[in-house]
Amino acid sequence: MHEQLIANIRKRVSVSPEELESIKHFFIPKKIRKRQYFLNAGDVTRHTAFVEKGLLRSFSIDDSAHEHVVQFAPEGWWITDMCSFLSGDEAVYNIEALEDSELLLLTKQAMDEMLEQHPKMERFFRLLMQNSIIALQRRIVGTLSLSAEEKYKRMMHLYPDILQRAPQQHIASFLGITPETLSRVRKQVSIGKQG
């Protein structure tokens, strides 16, 4: 059940099979069912999660009780409230499974030990973070510069599978528009395709 994780690591750093075997043991497998929460805002999380299978989302809830999706995490992605995980602060994000999912969990302690024993993994996580930053910066620019329809089309292009798998209300929240607007945009786009 570590296939995705191993592929994910190998993609970025070269590690021997023995090392991989050792690395695997720092992770705790966990299954989580659709609709279950992996993390509630206000709690402190001890874990960062790698998604072997399934789909999760992290989101915050603002003062007007509106949800805002920070991230979708399908297979091969990592998800946590980083601030809570690293610093022991109260989490500001909720994390919910959108499908029955299989996770590989890493406690802070396990992570530190792993980095101690396998310095290569420092590099791995650095590369991982770099990619996240690039994606997050692009998302910000997109949020600032695009219309609702353009945002949707961009998502069709960047994450077509998530568009299929996640409920529209969450897609809308991720894009920063209302479900109503997303519905209208979809209609618009589908008509445009036919005509």
Added chain:
Amino acid sequence: MHEQLIANIRKRVSVSPEELESIKHFFIPKKIRKRQYFLNAGDVTRHTAFVEKGLLRSFSIDDSAHEHVVQFAPEGWWITDMCSFLSGDEAVYNIEALEDSELLLLTKQAMDEMLEQHPKMERFFRLLMQNSIIALQRRIVGTLSLSAEEKYKRMMHLYPDILQRAPQQHIASFLGITPETLSRVRKQVSIGKQG
């Protein structure tokens, strides 16, 4: 001229004075004057820059020729087009000095060598990236959930000095609003304070 850099490293990892001395030599000092461009979109950048002194901004230009500020980088911050720096792609961001500034530049090659010789720096950069991610995620949520006025007030709280130092048009661009709206919001907020 490496005071900020050294403080920045020491804040995150413990390194001996000798190591620091060695680390310093991977950086190339460079001065850049107000209004000069450190990077033009379309070019490939060989450098990532640490700001010892001064202030820069990175921004993209969209199809409608509108600018969007991705980041401000005052003293103690890093700035580059990460994708271009790491992968040799054409940069999508421009980087401009908003004040006369002093930079410490790192080429990809120098960075790799430094990481090779000083594995601690892998950790340093990982921690740096983690902090960036936390900040970027917060910015996204803010962009999605806040009104123009709330965005401005948040910036007053988070980066009061940048609010002082950067022209309003760039602040507006950073917040995702027009200069006109920012002007009105400022008026609004200042009146609110008096009354």
Added chain:
DNA sequence: CGCGGGTTTGATGATGCTCAAGCCCGGTGG
């Protein structure tokens, strides 16, 4: 079969954008 959540559709309205003009201030040249 009927409930209920999610999506769609419609009508209305607010926030913030666009376009345009005026103002303020710092820099430049006479």
Added chain:
DNA sequence: CCACCGGGCTTGAGCATCATCAAACCCGCG
């Protein structure tokens, strides 16, 4: 030293986009 540019900030009027509120619809599930 002062007059004059010119860029950036401000102010105003009209408008577009998207949010809100409300109702109907659709479909899976109990």
